[in-house]
Amino acid sequence: MYHLECIECDQKYTKSEVIYTCKCGGLLDVIYDYSAIELDVEKLRTEAPSVWKYRALLPIEANPVTIHEGGTPLYRCDRLADKIGIKELYIKHEGLNPSGSFKDRGMTVGVSKGIELGMKTLACASTGNTSASLSTYGAKAGLPVIVLLPEGKVALGKVAQALIHGAKVLSIRGNFDEAVVLVRRLCDEEQIYLLNSINPYRLEGQKTIGHEIIDQLGLNVPDRVIVPVGNAGNVAAIYKGFKEFMKLGITQSVPKMTGIQTEGACPVTKAFKKGAEDIIPEKNPETIATAIRIGNPVNAKKALRAIYESGGNSEAVSDEELVQAQKDLAQLEGIGVEPASATSVAGLKKLVEAGIIGRDETVVCVTTGHLLKDPEEVINISAEPITVDANIEAVRKAVFSK
Structure with missing residues (x-):
């Protein structure tokens, strides 16, 4: 009940194709037959919050790779x-x-789709959050993950997430946009599934x-x-x-x-x-x-x-x-x-x-x-912590000083 369609030339692609952009270079969108989709709104509102409570509007047929994403306050x-x-x-x-980060919403669907398509390795270029999320979901799915990061331009907390979840992390001597070009070529030539946001899923x-x-x-x-x-x-x-x-x-x-x-x-x-x-x-x-x-x-x-x-x-x-x-x-x-x-x-x-x-x-x-x-x-x-001696007089003086 869905297919991919170019936003520029309207070229259509089937859901079984591994493709990220149209042959004309245009971006792809997932198009549904909304006349065939029924949502019980009252039932929907009583379900536990998650990305997958909206499954009728998501392009995944098998069991998803999920770690309870969504339902944010x-x-x-x-x-x-x-x-x-x-x-x-x-x-x-x-x-x-x-x-x-919000990336988990995209990764639960994207990684699940990659598995449906039979892909065995996942990859992305990232400014940080994408790599952290893909590494997490790749680990959950049991699939290897390759990450390209711009050298010295990613917060350490995000690098740590990619590393602890077992991704192969490459630090590129270049910026994010250059890393995107490289990872797209790698994925196209080596049959690796690309999970940057150019992936419509x-x-x-x-x-x-x-x-x-x-x-x-x-x-x-x-x-x-x-x-x-x-x-x-x-x-x-x-x-x-x-x-x-x-x-x-x-x-x-x-x-x-x-x-x-x-x-x-x-x-x-x-x-x-x-x-x-x-x-x-x-x-x-x-x-x-x-x-x-x-x-x-x-x-x-x-x-x-x-x-x-x-x-x-x-x-x-x-x-x-x-x-x-x-x-x-x-x-x-x-x-x-x-x-x-x-x-x-x-x-x-x-x-x-x-x-x-x-x-x-x-x-x-x-x-x-x-x-x-x-x-x-x-x-x-932020201001640095105030260092004081370990006695109540020093603490009291620091607390009430202006």
């Missing part, structure tokens, strides 16, 4: 909303997935973020959903999740999709502000947010289409703005996220102040990775 954040000056704000914290898992938001809001649709943008898959994927619920008659509208990048790596934002349908790649992206330090995001066209079609927006924030947002999330709401995740909140603040987002809107910000993904950054931006 949607926090109502009134103190942060007051500070930003907005009526109603929610944080969808994807950092509470098993490996600590990855995004099918990630679209369940949209499904879950609607479930968690009692089938109500927020005015806007704001997402950090790195390789640009999430904006398009989450939007697809919202569109599917509307096609099935569960909801009557979709949110405005808004993508946030950093000023040092913002090809999607630049394209949006020009009204362009595609990006001009950036050769040397640089930002403290290592997870989205990407100059040539492969899903840019899909993301831009989602933004335009939904009436959304794209903006870039400075490293200083995202660090402040990261602190605000932690200190006002108790939510610890890695730097890239905080761009959604920093972007919200910037767009509210610019009058682009209305103060009466209901907004969901997606935070994509856990604080402990990048502890070095936290140490660098």
Whole structure:
């Protein structure tokens, strides 16, 4: 009941083909026969939260490789909303997935599909979270994993995850975009299954973020959903999740999709502000947010289409703005996220102040990775612990000093 289809030329491919992009070079999407899909909404809402409660909308027929991903909390954040000056704000914290990022949603589907296709080895290029997630799911599936990382550009917490789960980790003397070119060639020539987000099945898992938001809001649709943008898959994927619920008659509208990048790596934002349908790649992206330090995001066209079609927006924030947002999330709401995740909140603040987002809107910000993904950054931006002697007088003096 599904097939692959090019978003550029409409060329169709069967579900049994190992293919990532169309022969014309266009991106592929998974197309379903929605008339054949039935969802019992009341039953759906009573099921335990997980990616696989939406199985009727996922392209996997066999038993999936799963470690209970999905079902992440949607926090109502009134103190942060007051500070930003907005009526109603929610944080969808994807950092509470098993490996600590939203990537697990894509990997449970992508790795399961790889097994269905008979693939024996898995691979990816990564800025960190993809490698951590693929290594985790590869270990669960009992399949070897190869990871290409840009040398010196990945947070150690993510490298540690790939290593402990047994992946073969290669540190490339180049940036992420160069690593992507290399891993694609390796996979094509050696019959290894590629699990970067250019793989259309990855995004099918990630679209369940949209499904879950609607479930968690009692089938109500927020005015806007704001997402950090790195390789640009999430904006398009989450939007697809919202569109599917509307096609099935569960909801009557979709949110405005808004993508946030950093000023040092913002090809999607630049394209949006020009009204362009595609990006001009950036050769040397640089930002403290290592997870989205990407100059040539492969899903840019899909993301831009989602933004335009939904009436959304794209903006870039400075490293200083995202660090402040990261602190605000932690200190006002108790939510610890890695730097890239905080761009959604920093972007919200910037767009509210610019009058682009209305103060009466209901907004969901997606935070994509856990604080402990990048502890070095936290140490660098925070005050050092106060060292005192081991006696009560010294402790009391330090506690009450200004």
